[in-house]
Amino acid sequence: MENKNTYWQENLRLILICLVIWFVVSFGFGILLVDELNEFRLGGYKLGFWFAQQGSIYAFLGLIFWYSKKMNALDEKYDVE
Numbered sequence: 001m002e003n004k005n006t007y008w009q010e011n012l013r014l015i016l017i018c019l020v021i022w023f024v025v026s027f028g029f030g031i032l033l034v035d036e037l038n039e040f041r042l043g044g045y046k047l048g049f050w051f052a053q054q055g056s057i058y059a060f061l062g063l064i065f066w067y068s069k070k071m072n073a074l075d076e077k078y079d080v081e
Helices: 002-032 047-077
Strands: none
Touching: 002 047
């Protein structure tokens, strides 16, 4: 029972990390800090606009692969693969 609780706590920690990163990239960079980021350009577009339109999607895709890799390692650690 202790292993199940520890496994679940580690899983929730990974989910929380993903949600915080996703929030910072999508809401923080795309909405709150858009004016400050628009002073820089990426590929001809203002950086704040880029984060709002493309950056949050790329960050989300990166988080999917990162979470998958971490969960595979966690499954192996607790022998539940």
